[in-house]
Amino acid sequence: MNSSFMHPRxxxxxxxxxxxxxxxxxxxxxxxxxKLTGKIEIDFKDAAAVRALSTVLLKRDFNLDVELPPDRLVPTLPLRLNYLLWVEDLLQQVNPVSEQIVHGIDIGTGACCIYPILAARMKGWHFTATEADETNYKCSLETLERNCLQSHVTIVKVTAESMLHGNIDNSRKYDFTMCNPPFFDSDSFGPKSRSDKRPLPMCPKSGGSASTTEIAVKGGEVKFIENLIKECQELKSCVRMFTTMLGHKSSLAPIILLLKEAGASSWSETEFCQGRTTRWGLAWTFCDDLTVPKLPQIRPKNNGKGPPPLNYVISDERWSNKGDLSVACVLMKILELLNSLKMEIRKIKDKKDKKAIEFVARENTWSNQRRKQREGKRNSDQACEQPESKRAKIDGCSLELQKDQNFCLKGLLLLEETNTESIQLQMYWIEGGSGRESINQILQYMKNHLFEK
Structure with missing residues (x-):
């Protein structure tokens, strides 16, 4: 998970x-x-594993006791929090919410009222949550009762045909709406013929089972939001700002066009990135006295591409007497070397002619660290015996050593067969350490101990 993409809070x-x-x-x-490296992992394609992860994180980090049904969408917390925190940022820009009661609407709240219970627990916000699915409705009711949140969250059983109209109290003022619509078009969702076998898509891809109605609707998310916009126009006097999440970037342009045609006074979009999953957020208003702020995108300055990789060609000559010149054999030797350097390893891609691993180093084990530690101890022992000017220099060395103790480097290594006589090695810096220089040092270490002995 690339944390630099996520909301700062x-x-x-x-x-x-x-x-x-x-x-x-x-x-x-x-x-x-x-894993063999000692690292603990779960299978993110296993819905039960993702469900267990979400429930224990809700319990540990938010004191929320939640039971998720096995046949409904599993809420992944990083994405839900990114959306919720973006809404909070919008509210702070429009009207600081620190001294007022915030009341939002969650359209289609899901199996556990995830947005309302998080917002109630973290921010003390109030919510009206709507839900058409009977199983989701009952589970959400039980979640509110189990966590004593009925004073902050009201859940309303609705029909699938109506999102807002007739489901909320028009006499009161609401600050915003939230919505996580079905991403797929139900007309093109199932197999096209009896012989077709199309797996049920999961939303998000990395884990989670779901009912068909949660992830597919006639016309897809664009049609869903088009219907929502029509209802929004009727409720502009009691709802200040409307928001939604989108599963496809291609949906933004047609929906913004619909907003223009409907007379929205302003709108704003954003991107929610968490690991390999990307979603988009859209906010709009029909209030003439309100401008939806365009918040800065939370992403790396280089648009996530990172610095270019370091390249090295492993030729037959450089690999002589070490076994077959194959991607599998070379990777095995590299893993042995990285394990000897006390690195954590995670396989990302595992094909016959292409393999990739992510590695994490908690300390610099490849550039004379023992000598540095001995020197640091010697300097510390001698510090009290030195004049003040020399003592300052020794203290500087101790600070450098302390920095090394907080060291953490993450990188990516890719091996690819280019032809029968050579293999391409690429090393990418992801984060930490002393930047790309650390990756360069590790590559040099590999050359000295593995490739160019």
Whole structure:
């Protein structure tokens, strides 16, 4: 998960420690798997594992006791929090909310009222949540009762044909709406013929089962939001700002055109990025006295591309006497070397002619660290015996050593077969360490100990 893409206040910018979760929660432990490197992971394609992860994080981080049904959409917390925190930023820009009661509407609240319960627990906000699905409605009611949140959240059972009209109290003022519409078009959702076998798409891709109505609707998300916009026009006197999440970037342009045609006074869009999943947010208003702010995008300055990789060609000559010149054999030797350097390894791609791994170094083990530590101890012992000018220099060395103790580097290594006589090695810096220089040092270490002995 690339934390630099996530909202600055999102607690999962620092990924959860799966080992800690496995030790604390038996329900999560049964889905945790220990790799040969010792790292604890789960299968994000396993809906039960993702469900267990979401429930234990809600319990640990927000004191929310939630039971998620096995046949409904699993709310992944980093994405939900990114959306919720963006709404909070919009409200702060439009009208600071620190001294007033905030009341929002969640259209189609899902199996556990995820947005309302998070907002109520974190911010003390009030919500009216609507839900058409009977299973989701009952589970959300039980969630509110179990967590004593009925004073902050009201859930309304509605029909699938109406999103807002007839479902809310028109006599009161609402600050915003939230919506996570079905992303897919139900007309092109199923198999095209009896012989076609099309797997049920998951939303998001990385984990979670769902009912068809949660992820597919006639006309897809554009048609869904078009119907919502029509209802918004009728409620512009009691709702100040409307927002929605979108699953496809291609939906933005047609929906913005619909907003223009409907007479929206202003609108704003954003991007929610968490790991490999990207979603889009859109906010609009029909109030002439309100301008929806265009907040800065939360993304790396270089648009996420990062610095270019370091390239190295492993030729037959450089690999002589080490076994077959194959991607599998070369990777095995590299893994042995990285393990000896006390690095954490995670496989990303595993094909015959192309393999990729992500590696994390918690300390610099490849550039004379033992010598540095000995020198640091020697300098510390001698510090009290030195004049003040020399002592300042020694203190500087101690600070450098302390920096090394906080060291953490993450990188990516890619091996690809170019022809029968050579293999292309690419190394990418992701974050931490001393930047690309650390990756350069590791590559040089590999050359000295593996490729150019």
């Amino acid at each position: 999102n607690p999962y910018r620092t990924p959860p420690d799966f080992k800690e979760l496995a030790l604390k929660f038996p329900e999560f432990r049964k889905h945790a798997k220990q």
